[in-house]
Amino acid sequence: MSDKIIYEFYYRDVEKNGEPIKENIESRGYKKAVKSFQNKYPKAKNVVVMWTKKEIELSKEQKLPMGRKKKLEG
Numbered sequence: 001m002s003d004k005i006i007y008e009f010y011y012r013d014v015e016k017n018g019e020p021i022k023e024n025i026e027s028r029g030y031k032k033a034v035k036s037f038q039n040k041y042p043k044a045k046n047v048v049v050m051w052t053k054k055e056i057e058l059s060k061e062q063k064l065p066m067g068r069k070k071k072l073e074g
Contacts, residue, residue: 008050
């Protein structure tokens with residue numbers, strides 16, 4: 001049994017005429033999943049993240065970029 005969780009990211013791409021994008025990322029933690037997503041889509045400003053924990057569906061709107069400002073700009 002794996003301890004990884006599947007996180008679903010919903011993002012509306014402005015450059016592609018507002019076309020919605022759904023990306024599934026399997027990760028051990030929320031923060032690692034978000035960082036992986038923001039590496040793939042660096043121009044995204046916010047994203048809706050959905051995941052399941054103990055049979056309960058959770059969701060959160062996350063502002064991007066997530067992390068230390070110094071580390072992201074450098």
